[in-house]
Amino acid sequence: MTPAAVPTARTAGLIGCTRCGRVFAPGTELCTRCGAPLSSRDPRALQRVWAWWFAGLVVYIPANIYPMLITRTLTYSGEGTILGGVVELLGHGDYFVAFVIFFASILIPVGKFMAIAFLALSIRNHRFLDEHAQHRLHAVVEFIGRWSMIDVFVVAILASLVRFDAVATINPGIAAISFALSVAFTMLSAQSFDPRAIWDE
Amino acid sequence: MSAHIHQQQRPSAPRPDPAALERLRACPHCDALYQIAPVAPRERAICTRCGAVLIAPRARAFSRIIALAVTALILMAAAIFMPFLDLSASGMHSRASVLDAVLAFSDGMMLPLSVAVGALIVVIPALRLSLIVYTLAPMMRGGPALPRAAQAFRLADALKPWAMAEIFLIGVAVALVKVAGIATVTPGPAFWAFCGLVVVTVLHDDVMDAESVWQAIERRETARRSAADAAASRA
Ligand SMILES: [Zn+2]
Numbered sequence A: 001m002t003p004a005a006v007p008t009a010r011t012a013g014l015i016g017c018t019r020c021g022r023v024f025a026p027g028t029e030l031c032t033r034c035g036a037p038l039s040s041r042d043p044r045a046l047q048r049v050w051a052w053w054f055a056g057l058v059v060y061i062p063a064n065i066y067p068m069l070i071t072r073t074l075t076y077s078g079e080g081t082i083l084g085g086v087v088e089l090l091g092h093g094d095y096f097v098a099f100v101i102f103f104a105s106i107l108i109p110v111g112k113f114m115a116i117a118f119l120a121l122s123i124r125n126h127r128f129l130d131e132h133a134q135h136r137l138h139a140v141v142e143f144i145g146r147w148s149m150i151d152v153f154v155v156a157i158l159a160s161l162v163r164f165d166a167v168a169t170i171n172p173g174i175a176a177i178s179f180a181l182s183v184a185f186t187m188l189s190a191q192s193f194d195p196r197a198i199w200d201e
Numbered sequence B: 001m002s003a004h005i006h007q008q009q010r011p012s013a014p015r016p017d018p019a020a021l022e023r024l025r026a027c028p029h030c031d032a033l034y035q036i037a038p039v040a041p042r043e044r045a046i047c048t049r050c051g052a053v054l055i056a057p058r059a060r061a062f063s064r065i066i067a068l069a070v071t072a073l074i075l076m077a078a079a080i081f082m083p084f085l086d087l088s089a090s091g092m093h094s095r096a097s098v099l100d101a102v103l104a105f106s107d108g109m110m111l112p113l114s115v116a117v118g119a120l121i122v123v124i125p126a127l128r129l130s131l132i133v134y135t136l137a138p139m140m141r142g143g144p145a146l147p148r149a150a151q152a153f154r155l156a157d158a159l160k161p162w163a164m165a166e167i168f169l170i171g172v173a174v175a176l177v178k179v180a181g182i183a184t185v186t187p188g189p190a191f192w193a194f195c196g197l198v199v200v201t202v203l204h205d206d207v208m209d210a211e212s213v214w215q216a217i218e219r220r221e222t223a224r225r226s227a228a229d230a231a232a233s234r235a
């Protein structure tokens, strides 16, 4: 079945609510059932996607340069970046946890920037991925993006736990803020994307 | 694919009557248009094009959702105030509650992050569950909805991706591995409360069927409007 064969609210000249699914006559501004603003396709959705995407990218750069963790012990004082933390875990032989952090803090954010940019650029172009694959890619990005927040929580737990004043302390670094913001901004970018437009002819 | 939902075949007229519109649903993810039919509990109506679950009613859903949400709120209170982890290294002890984890960022530059972590693991999950209880509790026994119930439930739906209790739990596991070399860590009662909270939240989200809630809210709103109209025409 080609996508054109599937009747949609848009092809029927109606507007579907993206929050609750109720269908309305054209010109209706608010959903009478859930109160969400209605639009057949929001013409400014892609602008919002790109705005959050760039904001996320801008704060993702300092997140990788500056330290996530500042550790002080009697014999050691150091600052760990995201990548440094992964390398350190590998050095201790904690391969599984190193993989989890590598996946959540590096692979997911980078993959997400590329996936959102790809979707935004090729929303009407199905040469590389068909509609189903594009829709699935968006669903995966929305589902998995929030899991990047793991490293921020790790920093919060370590900083609150390791407080042996003179002997050892761990403090959060500035990268923790910029990384948390980057995750939030890219989540907003993915949420701004209107997957209904993937299927339009 | 379900037999209980039929693809809309004929495009409707430009000005369709409201009663016909009431029986239509558009997939929120791909805009495919369907004519709704009753779906039995434990059956699911799935969008044939993108696979999104459109309707998934459960028996006694409202009372089960409320019971699970209230349980989750109680577990959350326990998880916040009781000791979460106990760390001991070379004769020294350190205990942290979730509150301490949130306040870890409270000095200087880190205040905004402290607020964000507190929001993601405590405030937003608790707010979302409270909004759901606010929406459903009055309707559970067939009573009228409280004012702004639709707004409350819509906000609860929008907050869902920002409630990150389960992600925090994975963060705890990673943090434990990271300190394993320098200290021994014993989980406190709050740790188990938090695990319970994550399990209860998963069960809660599984029983939740937004379409049933929206239908219940709409029925009450329609009844309220017609009662108000009747009163106005008498006056
Ligand atoms: Zn709606």
Ligand SMILES: [Zn+2]
Binding pocket: B027, B028, B029, B030, B031, B032, B047, B048, B049, B050, B051, B052
């Ligand atoms: Zn769909």
